[in-house]
Amino acid sequence: MQLSVLPFLLLLVLAGRKAASLSKSVVTLYPPWFSVLKNDPVTLRCEGSGIPENSSTLWLHNDTIIPVQIQDYNIIANNVTYSGKYQCQRGQSALSDPVKLEVFPDWLVLQTLKLVYMKGEPMVLRCHSWENKHMSKVTFYQNGKGRMFLQRDSNFSISRVNNDDSGDYSCAAKIGNRQEMSRVVRIIVQDPSLPSSPSKIWYYILFYLVMGILFAVDTGLYFTVKREVNGSKKDTRYLLTRWHKEPEDD
Template structure:
Protein backbone atom coordinates (compact mmCIF):
# COMPACT_ATOMS: atom_id res chain seq x y z
CA UNK A 1 0.00 0.00 0.00
CA UNK A 2 1.31 3.42 -0.89
CA UNK A 3 2.08 5.56 2.20
CA UNK A 4 -0.01 8.47 0.84
CA UNK A 5 -3.16 6.32 0.93
CA UNK A 6 -2.84 5.44 4.61
CA UNK A 7 -4.15 8.74 6.09
CA UNK A 8 -7.07 8.71 3.65
CA UNK A 9 -8.09 5.18 4.62
CA UNK A 10 -7.78 6.02 8.32
CA UNK A 11 -10.13 8.98 7.84
CA UNK A 12 -12.64 6.72 6.11
CA UNK A 13 -12.54 4.22 8.95
CA UNK A 14 -12.98 6.91 11.60
CA UNK A 15 -15.84 8.53 9.68
CA UNK A 16 -17.56 5.14 9.32
CA UNK A 17 -17.27 4.46 13.05
CA UNK A 18 -18.63 7.89 13.90
CA UNK A 19 -21.61 7.45 11.56
CA UNK A 20 -22.33 4.01 13.01
CA UNK A 21 -22.33 5.37 16.57
CA UNK A 22 -24.65 8.26 15.62
CA UNK A 23 -28.16 6.81 15.71
CA UNK A 24 -30.91 8.38 13.67
CA UNK A 25 -33.88 10.28 15.03
CA UNK A 26 -37.32 8.76 14.43
CA UNK A 27 -40.58 10.44 13.40
CA UNK A 28 -43.72 8.75 14.71
CA UNK A 29 -47.30 9.56 13.67
CA UNK A 30 -50.21 9.78 16.13
CA UNK A 31 -52.68 8.42 15.11
CA UNK A 32 -50.45 6.06 13.11
CA UNK A 33 -52.17 6.57 9.72
CA UNK A 34 -50.24 8.20 6.88
CA UNK A 35 -53.35 8.67 4.69
CA UNK A 36 -55.57 11.36 6.21
CA UNK A 37 -58.37 13.74 5.27
CA UNK A 38 -58.67 17.52 5.38
CA UNK A 39 -59.00 18.98 8.87
CA UNK A 40 -57.58 15.87 10.55
CA UNK A 41 -55.40 16.41 13.63
CA UNK A 42 -52.01 14.72 13.30
CA UNK A 43 -49.20 14.69 15.87
CA UNK A 44 -45.65 14.05 14.71
CA UNK A 45 -43.29 13.05 17.50
CA UNK A 46 -39.51 13.30 17.23
CA UNK A 47 -37.61 10.66 19.18
CA UNK A 48 -33.86 10.15 19.43
CA UNK A 49 -30.89 9.66 21.71
CA UNK A 50 -29.71 12.39 24.05
CA UNK A 51 -31.59 15.32 25.53
CA UNK A 52 -32.13 18.32 23.24
CA UNK A 53 -30.85 21.57 24.71
CA UNK A 54 -33.57 24.18 25.07
CA UNK A 55 -36.04 22.15 22.98
CA UNK A 56 -33.67 22.48 20.03
CA UNK A 57 -35.36 20.00 17.72
CA UNK A 58 -35.11 20.49 13.98
CA UNK A 59 -38.21 19.80 11.86
CA UNK A 60 -38.30 19.61 8.06
CA UNK A 61 -41.23 19.42 5.64
CA UNK A 62 -40.22 18.53 2.08
CA UNK A 63 -36.63 19.60 2.93
CA UNK A 64 -37.79 23.03 4.21
CA UNK A 65 -37.21 23.95 7.85
CA UNK A 66 -40.37 24.29 9.95
CA UNK A 67 -40.13 27.14 12.53
CA UNK A 68 -40.88 24.92 15.53
CA UNK A 69 -38.49 23.28 18.01
CA UNK A 70 -40.74 20.99 20.05
CA UNK A 71 -40.85 17.22 20.34
CA UNK A 72 -44.57 16.87 19.53
CA UNK A 73 -45.47 18.83 16.42
CA UNK A 74 -49.27 19.11 16.05
CA UNK A 75 -50.81 19.99 12.70
CA UNK A 76 -54.34 20.31 11.37
CA UNK A 77 -54.31 19.23 7.74
CA UNK A 78 -56.29 22.17 6.35
CA UNK A 79 -55.38 21.37 2.76
CA UNK A 80 -53.28 19.06 0.61
CA UNK A 81 -50.21 21.30 1.02
CA UNK A 82 -49.58 19.42 4.28
CA UNK A 83 -48.81 16.32 2.21
CA UNK A 84 -45.20 15.30 1.76
CA UNK A 85 -42.26 13.99 3.73
CA UNK A 86 -41.46 14.99 7.31
CA UNK A 87 -38.08 14.64 9.04
CA UNK A 88 -36.63 15.67 12.38
CA UNK A 89 -33.32 15.79 14.25
CA UNK A 90 -33.12 15.64 18.01
CA UNK A 91 -30.17 15.98 20.38
CA UNK A 92 -27.11 14.04 19.32
CA UNK A 93 -29.05 11.90 16.84
CA UNK A 94 -28.71 12.12 13.09
CA UNK A 95 -31.47 13.34 10.79
CA UNK A 96 -34.38 10.89 10.66
CA UNK A 97 -35.61 8.93 7.69
CA UNK A 98 -38.52 10.70 5.94
CA UNK A 99 -42.08 9.81 6.96
CA UNK A 100 -44.74 10.39 4.33
CA UNK A 101 -48.12 11.99 4.96
CA UNK A 102 -50.81 12.30 2.27
CA UNK A 103 -53.88 14.50 2.67
CA UNK A 104 -57.02 13.82 0.60
CA UNK A 105 -59.95 16.24 0.10
CA UNK A 106 -62.50 13.39 0.18
CA UNK A 107 -65.39 12.12 2.27
CA UNK A 108 -63.73 8.78 2.98
CA UNK A 109 -60.21 7.41 3.10
CA UNK A 110 -58.99 3.84 3.56
CA UNK A 111 -56.23 3.84 6.18
CA UNK A 112 -53.59 1.19 6.80
CA UNK A 113 -50.42 1.10 8.88
CA UNK A 114 -48.23 0.32 5.87
CA UNK A 115 -48.46 -0.66 2.22
CA UNK A 116 -46.17 -3.70 2.33
CA UNK A 117 -46.79 -6.54 4.80
CA UNK A 118 -44.81 -9.70 5.40
CA UNK A 119 -46.58 -13.04 5.25
CA UNK A 120 -47.95 -13.94 8.71
CA UNK A 121 -48.24 -10.34 9.94
CA UNK A 122 -51.52 -8.87 11.12
CA UNK A 123 -53.17 -6.16 9.04
CA UNK A 124 -55.66 -3.52 10.16
CA UNK A 125 -57.71 -1.40 7.77
CA UNK A 126 -59.80 1.60 8.78
CA UNK A 127 -62.52 3.39 6.84
CA UNK A 128 -62.18 6.99 8.05
CA UNK A 129 -64.73 9.74 7.33
CA UNK A 130 -64.22 13.48 6.92
CA UNK A 131 -64.35 15.26 10.29
CA UNK A 132 -65.34 11.91 11.83
CA UNK A 133 -68.86 12.09 10.44
CA UNK A 134 -71.12 9.23 11.47
CA UNK A 135 -71.01 6.37 8.98
CA UNK A 136 -72.96 3.14 8.57
CA UNK A 137 -73.07 0.09 6.31
CA UNK A 138 -69.28 0.07 5.95
CA UNK A 139 -68.02 -2.32 3.27
CA UNK A 140 -64.37 -3.20 2.52
CA UNK A 141 -63.46 -4.25 -1.01
CA UNK A 142 -60.51 -6.22 -2.32
CA UNK A 143 -59.94 -6.14 -6.08
CA UNK A 144 -63.47 -4.83 -6.59
CA UNK A 145 -65.14 -7.58 -4.55
CA UNK A 146 -66.90 -6.78 -1.29
CA UNK A 147 -64.95 -8.65 1.37
CA UNK A 148 -66.43 -7.56 4.71
CA UNK A 149 -69.55 -5.66 5.67
CA UNK A 150 -70.10 -3.87 8.98
CA UNK A 151 -73.12 -1.95 10.15
CA UNK A 152 -71.23 0.65 12.17
CA UNK A 153 -67.69 -0.67 12.82
CA UNK A 154 -65.14 1.12 10.61
CA UNK A 155 -62.25 -1.30 11.23
CA UNK A 156 -61.36 -4.49 9.39
CA UNK A 157 -58.48 -6.75 10.49
CA UNK A 158 -56.74 -9.89 9.29
CA UNK A 159 -54.79 -11.82 11.92
CA UNK A 160 -52.27 -13.37 9.49
CA UNK A 161 -51.97 -12.17 5.92
CA UNK A 162 -50.86 -14.36 3.01
CA UNK A 163 -50.50 -14.04 -0.75
CA UNK A 164 -54.30 -14.11 -1.16
CA UNK A 165 -54.45 -10.74 0.61
CA UNK A 166 -52.53 -8.94 -2.12
CA UNK A 167 -54.51 -6.41 -4.09
CA UNK A 168 -56.32 -3.10 -4.40
CA UNK A 169 -58.46 -2.13 -1.41
CA UNK A 170 -61.08 0.55 -0.88
CA UNK A 171 -64.09 1.08 1.35
CA UNK A 172 -67.57 2.52 1.01
CA UNK A 173 -70.02 3.78 3.61
CA UNK A 174 -73.24 5.70 4.03
CA UNK A 175 -72.84 9.29 5.26
CA UNK A 176 -76.02 11.32 5.74
CA UNK A 177 -78.02 8.98 3.51
CA UNK A 178 -75.39 9.24 0.75
CA UNK A 179 -73.13 6.41 -0.37
CA UNK A 180 -69.49 7.49 -0.50
CA UNK A 181 -66.40 5.57 -1.67
CA UNK A 182 -62.73 5.96 -0.81
CA UNK A 183 -59.80 5.92 -3.17
CA UNK A 184 -58.01 2.67 -3.95
CA UNK A 185 -54.97 1.64 -1.90
CA UNK A 186 -52.66 -1.08 -3.20
CA UNK A 187 -51.39 -3.47 -0.52
CA UNK A 188 -48.63 -6.01 -1.12
CA UNK A 189 -47.88 -9.15 0.90
CA UNK A 190 -44.34 -10.50 0.65
CA UNK A 191 -42.87 -13.85 1.67
CA UNK A 192 -40.01 -13.33 4.21
CA UNK A 193 -38.09 -16.36 2.92
CA UNK A 194 -38.02 -15.10 -0.66
CA UNK A 195 -36.98 -11.59 0.39
CA UNK A 196 -34.21 -13.00 2.60
CA UNK A 197 -32.97 -15.15 -0.25
CA UNK A 198 -32.91 -12.17 -2.61
CA UNK A 199 -31.03 -10.01 -0.12
CA UNK A 200 -28.50 -12.82 0.44
CA UNK A 201 -27.85 -13.04 -3.29
CA UNK A 202 -27.30 -9.30 -3.44
CA UNK A 203 -24.77 -9.46 -0.58
CA UNK A 204 -22.93 -12.33 -2.30
CA UNK A 205 -22.73 -10.32 -5.52
CA UNK A 206 -21.49 -7.23 -3.69
CA UNK A 207 -18.92 -9.28 -1.76
CA UNK A 208 -17.40 -10.87 -4.87
CA UNK A 209 -17.51 -7.53 -6.69
CA UNK A 210 -15.55 -5.81 -3.90
CA UNK A 211 -13.08 -8.69 -3.74
CA UNK A 212 -12.57 -8.46 -7.50
CA UNK A 213 -11.89 -4.74 -7.31
CA UNK A 214 -9.42 -5.22 -4.44
CA UNK A 215 -7.64 -8.02 -6.32
CA UNK A 216 -7.34 -5.89 -9.44
CA UNK A 217 -6.03 -2.95 -7.40
CA UNK A 218 -3.45 -5.14 -5.61
CA UNK A 219 -2.35 -6.70 -8.89
CA UNK A 220 -1.92 -3.30 -10.53
CA UNK A 221 0.02 -1.99 -7.54
CA UNK A 222 2.28 -5.05 -7.57
CA UNK A 223 3.27 -4.65 -11.22
CA UNK A 224 3.70 -0.88 -10.77
CA UNK A 225 6.13 -1.38 -7.91
CA UNK A 226 7.91 -4.12 -9.82
CA UNK A 227 8.46 -1.82 -12.81
CA UNK A 228 9.77 0.91 -10.53
CA UNK A 229 12.21 -1.47 -8.83
CA UNK A 230 13.44 -2.97 -12.11
CA UNK A 231 13.49 0.38 -13.93
CA UNK A 232 16.66 1.87 -15.49
CA UNK A 233 17.26 4.19 -12.54
CA UNK A 234 17.34 1.31 -10.09
CA UNK A 235 19.74 -0.91 -12.09
CA UNK A 236 23.21 -1.08 -10.55
CA UNK A 237 26.19 -0.38 -12.75
CA UNK A 238 28.76 -3.18 -12.97
CA UNK A 239 31.84 -2.73 -10.77
CA UNK A 240 35.09 -1.84 -12.52
CA UNK A 241 38.60 -2.27 -11.22
CA UNK A 242 40.98 0.59 -10.84
CA UNK A 243 43.87 0.36 -13.09
Protein backbone atom coordinates in the same frame (compact mmCIF):
# COMPACT_ATOMS: atom_id res chain seq x y z
CA MET B 1 4.54 -0.05 11.39
CA GLN B 2 5.97 3.34 12.31
CA LEU B 3 4.88 4.82 15.65
CA SER B 4 3.93 8.15 14.01
CA VAL B 5 1.18 6.40 12.06
CA LEU B 6 -0.53 4.92 15.15
CA PRO B 7 -2.21 8.15 16.43
CA PHE B 8 -3.70 8.74 12.98
CA LEU B 9 -5.11 5.20 12.85
CA LEU B 10 -6.53 5.55 16.37
CA LEU B 11 -8.32 8.76 15.36
CA LEU B 12 -9.82 6.97 12.35
CA VAL B 13 -11.06 4.12 14.55
CA LEU B 14 -12.60 6.52 17.10
CA ALA B 15 -14.26 8.54 14.35
CA GLY B 16 -15.71 5.38 12.83
CA ARG B 17 -17.08 4.26 16.20
CA LYS B 18 -18.65 7.68 16.79
CA ALA B 19 -20.32 7.67 13.37
CA ALA B 20 -21.63 4.14 13.96
CA SER B 21 -23.04 5.10 17.35
CA LEU B 22 -24.80 8.20 15.95
CA SER B 23 -28.37 6.89 15.67
CA LYS B 24 -31.03 8.33 13.43
CA SER B 25 -33.98 10.29 14.71
CA VAL B 26 -37.40 8.75 14.06
CA VAL B 27 -40.64 10.47 13.01
CA THR B 28 -43.78 8.89 14.50
CA LEU B 29 -47.35 9.76 13.54
CA TYR B 30 -50.22 10.07 16.06
CA PRO B 31 -52.73 8.73 15.10
CA PRO B 32 -50.52 6.26 13.21
CA TRP B 33 -52.22 6.66 9.79
CA PHE B 34 -50.23 8.26 6.97
CA SER B 35 -53.39 8.95 4.89
CA VAL B 36 -55.75 11.53 6.39
CA LEU B 37 -58.64 13.79 5.39
CA LYS B 38 -58.83 17.57 5.44
CA ASN B 39 -59.15 19.06 8.93
CA ASP B 40 -57.75 15.94 10.60
CA PRO B 41 -55.44 16.67 13.54
CA VAL B 42 -52.01 15.03 13.22
CA THR B 43 -49.10 14.99 15.67
CA LEU B 44 -45.62 14.27 14.37
CA ARG B 45 -43.19 13.29 17.13
CA CYS B 46 -39.42 13.31 16.78
CA GLU B 47 -37.76 10.59 18.84
CA GLY B 48 -34.24 9.33 19.36
CA SER B 49 -32.33 7.16 21.80
CA GLY B 50 -30.28 8.80 24.57
CA ILE B 51 -31.41 12.34 23.78
CA PRO B 52 -32.15 14.80 26.64
CA GLU B 53 -35.72 16.06 26.93
CA ASN B 54 -34.70 19.70 26.49
CA SER B 55 -32.91 19.08 23.19
CA SER B 56 -33.96 21.25 20.27
CA THR B 57 -35.57 19.65 17.21
CA LEU B 58 -35.13 20.45 13.55
CA TRP B 59 -38.19 19.80 11.35
CA LEU B 60 -38.24 19.55 7.54
CA HIS B 61 -41.25 19.42 5.20
CA ASN B 62 -40.35 18.49 1.62
CA ASP B 63 -36.72 19.48 2.39
CA THR B 64 -37.78 22.93 3.66
CA ILE B 65 -37.11 23.88 7.29
CA ILE B 66 -40.24 24.34 9.44
CA PRO B 67 -39.84 27.25 11.91
CA VAL B 68 -40.50 25.14 15.03
CA GLN B 69 -38.02 23.49 17.40
CA ILE B 70 -40.32 21.37 19.59
CA GLN B 71 -40.43 17.59 19.83
CA ASP B 72 -44.16 17.28 19.01
CA TYR B 73 -45.21 19.11 15.87
CA ASN B 74 -49.02 19.44 15.85
CA ILE B 75 -50.92 20.30 12.69
CA ILE B 76 -54.51 20.55 11.52
CA ALA B 77 -54.38 19.27 7.96
CA ASN B 78 -56.82 21.84 6.59
CA ASN B 79 -55.08 21.92 3.23
CA VAL B 80 -53.57 19.38 0.86
CA THR B 81 -50.32 21.36 0.99
CA TYR B 82 -49.62 19.53 4.26
CA SER B 83 -49.02 16.44 2.12
CA GLY B 84 -45.44 15.40 1.57
CA LYS B 85 -42.45 13.99 3.36
CA TYR B 86 -41.48 14.97 6.90
CA GLN B 87 -38.07 14.56 8.54
CA CYS B 88 -36.60 15.60 11.86
CA GLN B 89 -33.28 15.80 13.65
CA ARG B 90 -33.21 15.88 17.43
CA GLY B 91 -30.16 16.74 19.52
CA GLN B 92 -26.97 15.17 18.18
CA SER B 93 -28.77 12.35 16.37
CA ALA B 94 -28.70 11.98 12.59
CA LEU B 95 -31.48 13.18 10.30
CA SER B 96 -34.44 10.78 10.26
CA ASP B 97 -35.72 8.82 7.31
CA PRO B 98 -38.66 10.57 5.60
CA VAL B 99 -42.25 9.80 6.60
CA LYS B 100 -44.87 10.53 3.96
CA LEU B 101 -48.21 12.10 4.89
CA GLU B 102 -51.07 12.34 2.38
CA VAL B 103 -54.05 14.69 2.86
CA PHE B 104 -57.16 14.00 0.76
CA PRO B 105 -60.16 16.32 0.23
CA ASP B 106 -62.62 13.38 0.28
CA TRP B 107 -65.54 12.08 2.33
CA LEU B 108 -63.88 8.73 3.06
CA VAL B 109 -60.36 7.40 3.23
CA LEU B 110 -59.12 3.85 3.74
CA GLN B 111 -56.32 3.93 6.29
CA THR B 112 -53.62 1.33 6.85
CA LEU B 113 -50.42 1.30 8.89
CA LYS B 114 -48.27 0.48 5.86
CA LEU B 115 -48.55 -0.54 2.22
CA VAL B 116 -46.21 -3.55 2.31
CA TYR B 117 -46.75 -6.38 4.82
CA MET B 118 -44.71 -9.50 5.35
CA LYS B 119 -46.45 -12.85 5.23
CA GLY B 120 -47.77 -13.75 8.69
CA GLU B 121 -48.03 -10.18 9.97
CA PRO B 122 -51.33 -8.72 11.27
CA MET B 123 -53.06 -6.10 9.13
CA VAL B 124 -55.51 -3.45 10.32
CA LEU B 125 -57.65 -1.33 7.99
CA ARG B 126 -59.77 1.64 9.01
CA CYS B 127 -62.54 3.37 7.08
CA HIS B 128 -62.38 7.01 8.19
CA SER B 129 -64.96 9.73 7.42
CA TRP B 130 -64.46 13.47 7.00
CA GLU B 131 -64.63 15.23 10.37
CA ASN B 132 -65.60 11.86 11.91
CA LYS B 133 -69.14 12.08 10.60
CA HIS B 134 -71.41 9.17 11.53
CA MET B 135 -71.21 6.21 9.14
CA SER B 136 -73.46 3.22 8.61
CA LYS B 137 -73.21 0.06 6.51
CA VAL B 138 -69.42 0.20 6.36
CA THR B 139 -68.15 -2.18 3.67
CA PHE B 140 -64.56 -3.14 2.83
CA TYR B 141 -63.67 -4.31 -0.68
CA GLN B 142 -60.69 -6.22 -2.01
CA ASN B 143 -60.08 -6.03 -5.76
CA GLY B 144 -63.49 -4.50 -6.40
CA LYS B 145 -65.87 -7.45 -6.53
CA GLY B 146 -63.26 -10.01 -5.47
CA ARG B 147 -63.90 -9.90 -1.74
CA MET B 148 -66.29 -7.83 0.37
CA PHE B 149 -66.42 -7.39 4.13
CA LEU B 150 -69.43 -5.85 5.85
CA GLN B 151 -68.55 -4.43 9.25
CA ARG B 152 -70.49 -3.02 12.17
CA ASP B 153 -67.67 -0.58 12.91
CA SER B 154 -65.03 1.26 10.91
CA ASN B 155 -62.17 -1.23 11.46
CA PHE B 156 -61.26 -4.45 9.69
CA SER B 157 -58.34 -6.69 10.67
CA ILE B 158 -56.59 -9.86 9.50
CA SER B 159 -54.56 -11.65 12.16
CA ARG B 160 -52.06 -13.23 9.74
CA VAL B 161 -51.87 -12.08 6.13
CA ASN B 162 -50.88 -14.36 3.27
CA ASN B 163 -50.30 -13.94 -0.46
CA ASP B 164 -54.05 -13.96 -1.18
CA ASP B 165 -54.43 -10.78 0.88
CA SER B 166 -52.49 -8.69 -1.63
CA GLY B 167 -54.66 -6.44 -3.75
CA ASP B 168 -56.55 -3.18 -4.14
CA TYR B 169 -58.60 -2.26 -1.08
CA SER B 170 -61.31 0.34 -0.65
CA CYS B 171 -64.22 1.01 1.67
CA ALA B 172 -67.74 2.36 1.28
CA ALA B 173 -70.19 3.75 3.81
CA LYS B 174 -73.40 5.67 4.11
CA ILE B 175 -72.98 9.18 5.57
CA GLY B 176 -76.43 10.60 6.19
CA ASN B 177 -78.23 10.08 2.91
CA ARG B 178 -75.01 9.94 0.90
CA GLN B 179 -73.34 6.72 -0.24
CA GLU B 180 -69.60 7.34 -0.42
CA MET B 181 -66.60 5.31 -1.63
CA SER B 182 -62.95 5.78 -0.71
CA ARG B 183 -60.00 5.83 -3.05
CA VAL B 184 -58.30 2.53 -3.82
CA VAL B 185 -55.23 1.58 -1.77
CA ARG B 186 -52.88 -1.08 -3.12
CA ILE B 187 -51.49 -3.37 -0.41
CA ILE B 188 -48.75 -5.91 -1.10
CA VAL B 189 -47.99 -9.02 0.96
CA GLN B 190 -44.44 -10.27 0.52
CA ASP B 191 -43.05 -13.71 1.24
CA PRO B 192 -39.70 -13.34 3.09
CA SER B 193 -38.39 -16.46 1.37
CA LEU B 194 -38.72 -14.80 -2.05
CA PRO B 195 -37.03 -11.71 -3.54
CA SER B 196 -38.87 -8.75 -1.99
CA SER B 197 -38.49 -6.16 -4.71
CA PRO B 198 -38.01 -5.83 -8.49
CA SER B 199 -34.51 -4.48 -7.85
CA LYS B 200 -33.50 -7.76 -6.19
CA ILE B 201 -35.02 -9.74 -9.07
CA TRP B 202 -33.03 -7.66 -11.55
CA TYR B 203 -29.94 -8.22 -9.41
CA TYR B 204 -30.27 -11.98 -9.84
CA ILE B 205 -31.04 -11.62 -13.56
CA LEU B 206 -27.97 -9.43 -14.13
CA PHE B 207 -25.79 -11.71 -12.02
CA TYR B 208 -26.66 -14.82 -14.03
CA LEU B 209 -26.47 -12.87 -17.30
CA VAL B 210 -22.94 -11.67 -16.50
CA MET B 211 -21.91 -15.17 -15.41
CA GLY B 212 -23.28 -16.56 -18.68
CA ILE B 213 -21.36 -13.98 -20.73
CA LEU B 214 -18.14 -14.70 -18.82
CA PHE B 215 -18.62 -18.44 -19.34
CA ALA B 216 -19.20 -17.94 -23.07
CA VAL B 217 -16.13 -15.69 -23.39
CA ASP B 218 -14.00 -18.13 -21.40
CA THR B 219 -15.18 -21.06 -23.52
CA GLY B 220 -14.49 -19.14 -26.72
CA LEU B 221 -10.99 -18.23 -25.57
CA TYR B 222 -10.31 -21.85 -24.59
CA PHE B 223 -11.22 -23.23 -28.03
CA THR B 224 -9.37 -20.39 -29.79
CA VAL B 225 -6.17 -21.08 -27.85
CA LYS B 226 -6.58 -24.82 -28.33
CA ARG B 227 -7.04 -24.34 -32.09
CA GLU B 228 -3.94 -22.15 -32.28
CA VAL B 229 -1.89 -24.65 -30.26
CA ASN B 230 -3.04 -27.54 -32.46
CA GLY B 231 -2.24 -25.49 -35.56
CA SER B 232 1.24 -24.71 -34.24
CA LYS B 233 1.85 -28.41 -33.55
CA LYS B 234 0.81 -29.32 -37.10
CA ASP B 235 3.14 -26.69 -38.57
CA THR B 236 6.01 -28.01 -36.44
CA ARG B 237 5.39 -31.60 -37.53
CA TYR B 238 5.18 -30.48 -41.16
CA LEU B 239 8.52 -28.69 -40.98
CA LEU B 240 10.17 -31.63 -39.26
CA THR B 241 8.83 -34.02 -41.91
CA ARG B 242 10.11 -31.86 -44.75
CA TRP B 243 13.50 -31.53 -43.08
CA HIS B 244 13.91 -35.32 -42.86
CA LYS B 245 12.81 -35.83 -46.48
CA GLU B 246 15.14 -33.23 -48.02
CA PRO B 247 18.01 -34.92 -50.07
CA GLU B 248 21.52 -34.45 -48.92
CA ASP B 249 23.85 -32.38 -51.05
CA ASP B 250 26.38 -34.25 -53.10
